[in-house]
Amino acid sequence: MTATTLPAPDAAADGHGHGGGHYTTLGLDNRKIAIWTFIGSECMLFASLISTYLIYKGRSIKGPFPHEPWTEPVTGKVFPAILDIPVTSASTFVLLMSSFAMVLALAAVQNKQLPKHTLGDKILGSSKLWLWVTCLMGVMFLGFQAFEFTAFIREGLTIRTNLFGSSFFTLTGFHGAHVAVGVCWLFSLLAIDYKRGLQPSDATNVDIAALYWHFVDVIWIVIFTLVYLIK
Amino acid sequence: MATIAAAPPYTTAASEYSNTGLWSWLTTVDHKRIGALYLVTSLIFFVIGGLEAFLIRAQLAVPNGQVLSADMYNQLFTMHGTTMVFLAIMPLSAAFFNYLIPLQIGARDVAFPRLNAFSYWIYLLGGIFITVPIFFAVAPDGGWFGYAPLSTRQYSPQINMDFWVLGLQILGISSLAASFNFITTIINMRAPGMHLMRMPIFTWMSFVVQFLVALAFPVITVALVFLQFDRFFGTNFYAIGAGADPLLWQHLFWVFGHPEVYILILPAFGLVSEVLPTFSRKPLFGYPVMVYSGILIGFLGFGVWAHHMFSVGMGPIADAVFALTTMLIAIPTGVKIFNWLATMWDGQLRFTVAMKFAVALVGMFTIGGISGVMHSSPPADLQQTDTYFIVAHFHYVLFGGSMFGLFAGLYYYFPKFSGRFMSEKLGEWHFWLSLIGMNLTFFPMHFAGLLGMPRRTYQYDAGQGIELFNLLSTIGTLVLMLGTLFGLINLWKSWKSGERASSNPWGAPTIEWAIPSPPPEHNFDELPNITSRYPLWDLKGTVIAKPTTVEEEAGFVQKTAKQLHIPMPNPSILPLVTAAGVLFMFSGMLFTDSNIKLAIGIMITGAVWWIGALYTWLMTPLEDAH
Numbered sequence: 001m002t003a004t005t006l007p008a009p010d011a012a013a014d015g016h017g018h019g020g021g022h023y024t025t026l027g028l029d030n031r032k033i034a035i036w037t038f039i040g041s042e043c044m045l046f047a048s049l050i051s052t053y054l055i056y057k058g059r060s061i062k063g064p065f066p067h068e069p070w071t072e073p074v075t076g077k078v079f080p081a082i083l084d085i086p087v088t089s090a091s092t093f094v095l096l097m098s099s100f101a102m103v104l105a106l107a108a109v110q111n112k113q114l115p116k117h118t119l120g121d122k123i124l125g126s127s128k129l130w131l132w133v134t135c136l137m138g139v140m141f142l143g144f145q146a147f148e149f150t151a152f153i154r155e156g157l158t159i160r161t162n163l164f165g166s167s168f169f170t171l172t173g174f175h176g177a178h179v180a181v182g183v184c185w186l187f188s189l190l191a192i193d194y195k196r197g198l199q200p201s202d203a204t205n206v207d208i209a210a211l212y213w214h215f216v217d218v219i220w221i222v223i224f225t226l227v228y229l230i231k
Numbered sequence: 232m233a234t235i236a237a238a239p240p241y242t243t244a245a246s247e248y249s250n251t252g253l254w255s256w257l258t259t260v261d262h263k264r265i266g267a268l269y270l271v272t273s274l275i276f277f278v279i280g281g282l283e284a285f286l287i288r289a290q291l292a293v294p295n296g297q298v299l300s301a302d303m304y305n306q307l308f309t310m311h312g313t314t315m316v317f318l319a320i321m322p323l324s325a326a327f328f329n330y331l332i333p334l335q336i337g338a339r340d341v342a343f344p345r346l347n348a349f350s351y352w353i354y355l356l357g358g359i360f361i362t363v364p365i366f367f368a369v370a371p372d373g374g375w376f377g378y379a380p381l382s383t384r385q386y387s388p389q390i391n392m393d394f395w396v397l398g399l400q401i402l403g404i405s406s407l408a409a410s411f412n413f414i415t416t417i418i419n420m421r422a423p424g425m426h427l428m429r430m431p432i433f434t435w436m437s438f439v440v441q442f443l444v445a446l447a448f449p450v451i452t453v454a455l456v457f458l459q460f461d462r463f464f465g466t467n468f469y470a471i472g473a474g475a476d477p478l479l480w481q482h483l484f485w486v487f488g489h490p491e492v493y494i495l496i497l498p499a500f501g502l503v504s505e506v507l508p509t510f511s512r513k514p515l516f517g518y519p520v521m522v523y524s525g526i527l528i529g530f531l532g533f534g535v536w537a538h539h540m541f542s543v544g545m546g547p548i549a550d551a552v553f554a555l556t557t558m559l560i561a562i563p564t565g566v567k568i569f570n571w572l573a574t575m576w577d578g579q580l581r582f583t584v585a586m587k588f589a590v591a592l593v594g595m596f597t598i599g600g601i602s603g604v605m606h607s608s609p610p611a612d613l614q615q616t617d618t619y620f621i622v623a624h625f626h627y628v629l630f631g632g633s634m635f636g637l638f639a640g641l642y643y644y645f646p647k648f649s650g651r652f653m654s655e656k657l658g659e660w661h662f663w664l665s666l667i668g669m670n671l672t673f674f675p676m677h678f679a680g681l682l683g684m685p686r687r688t689y690q691y692d693a694g695q696g697i698e699l700f701n702l703l704s705t706i707g708t709l710v711l712m713l714g715t716l717f718g719l720i721n722l723w724k725s726w727k728s729g730e731r732a733s734s735n736p737w738g739a740p741t742i743e744w745a746i747p748s749p750p751p752e753h754n755f756d757e758l759p760n761i762t763s764r765y766p767l768w769d770l771k772g773t774v775i776a777k778p779t780t781v782e783e784e785a786g787f788v789q790k791t792a793k794q795l796h797i798p799m800p801n802p803s804i805l806p807l808v809t810a811a812g813v814l815f816m817f818s819g820m821l822f823t824d825s826n827i828k829l830a831i832g833i834m835i836t837g838a839v840w841w842i843g844a845l846y847t848w849l850m851t852p853l854e855d856a857h
Binding site for chain 1: 342343407410411418419420421423425446447448449452453456457460465466467468473474476483486758846
């Protein structure tokens, strides 16, 4: 015998009880807690990037600048204000709408087993459709960003030009990288959906991807407001 | 007492997977074996960091020392700090997180066993990456806090700081992955009845530490990304000529760096809070206050960073605010000291080596804490900053605090890890030589510092009244090394042939002592039902449990997980393969300046490698269908 016997466990609470899955303290899936922890950590990452952008706002000793034109002292060449708010508003709208599609995709996976009578049921219940919509909107956002970056470089702003260039490209580039990771993640889910069909038992996997996607979306709202809208 | 030749305390039927051989270690996902890997690896790095310290002290033993070149000296003090903080103390704490957290909360493993293995492999590979350059005299040389712009390409043009920037990025991945894992484990893997306020205090302090890691490491990640971009891509984050703020790095670094201080000390506090009650035969005094003060230290730890920067001229308001928060954070720390004293008060004290290290922590940390709170006053700090006084202060808290606490934990938990006691006789040598050596090394530094000896100085002239203090410090280092040698010999001999230990050899109160030593792979045959804070003391009917003996437990046969139908995660090589790919990708960055095509080639190969391994990993179920 071991020296000490602890009180008998509650049979249903044992690690391999009748309920199938593993026992957890909160009854939540471990993956959900982990993704929230990860998101908390990511908040500090973006907080640091955004703070640096704000600290360096207006400190660049040469242009181009985000919101006002700049005349190069030597050549007299005029650089217009570099941010294109209408275009970025469009890309922001696309990203926001992708979160809407993501919610529908998750709901479709969760409700896979429900009978679908009408065309509307079939459309709303198609996880493939909504995952495709989310992915394509993510790709569209990245396309907007690629367009924006190349336009800026053509206009004379690179990551090396000035403090604004360094902090702007790093901040938005990090966000773009997060969107790209999210798009890969969603495409992977889509591949599984085509291979064997996502089932309600996969809902947690879709759910954590969705949480990540919404987080990346929320961060963009902050960036769009602080970098683009506030002068 | 049983002799060395006595039968093991229990036998176990053959396990499903081989537990010996290199392959079993490379593929293990068992938190206990990963803990052992962390323990051994961090002690090797601790020895390397100690030898670096010895070379520094050899150079400073006499005025105008000639042992090292100035360049080598810079590399050594940089690597000594970096090694001790990131490769020795943090992972030694991680060894205890891994081994103890699942046992203390009544879980069969951590939440994500393969992610846990991944954290270890990243740490090992990152540690090698950042350590190897010292053997080729191209090690990082910008100080362990790598102040930019000093560490930018303009002022550190060589490859040295590239290793540091990339190495710390790699190590950050390990700590962050581990923090997500442990937070999830502690929140969601507690056994029935293990309410938060019944959790063992080590798990509580570890819980706080994981939040500090999760929230502080992203900040240094960003600081390092900026530095990396500045060095490799010519951005302007730390380029003063382009209008950059020369304090940006310092702020970002210390927003990470001060929580890091608590990341280093709180695990040791937790271990000592386990050791003192057992050897005082009394419950921990003021358990809730200990928990709350730990949480408060965690919160306040994020609000004191600029006290590292009083000398840069932040102005009276910033100086006053950070002075106040720094004085405030001394309060919860002092509360802990008093609670430990009250725990020992009127107890039946047993001075084992573990207890001696724990008591020594209380004393030594108090000295370091008092010299620390002296720096909270900006005018005093202006005299002390960048002198050996600071060096004395943080070695008292890091060696006398963190390391003594971790040693106490090692002597206390070694019987649980291995089923064998560590030798008390060798342990006495280890303890007394460490205590004497530590004080002999670091106490004279207070005087040298107040007499004006700057830290990181390569040579000093005779006739300034600091020769004796420096010579004493160097002699102390030798004593300290001898003590550590005794500790390592003790560890090796005890592992091989130590006296057999029972499941609860100290008569300890928490549930990790209710299972055999060493524990079976599934930890608990049945998940325990926790009814109090100190189950093993409360269960016995009497308040305090007696230690168990090997004889009582002879003949007990431990069933395997398979016999008990407990699903266990399968071993996997994929965490190691993924970690190696990550390292390969980062190492490509080193060639950015010399050969951009090679650099891109390596980085793309590394990325494809680890992403491929990661997908394979995610597509492989953790355990067989059941």
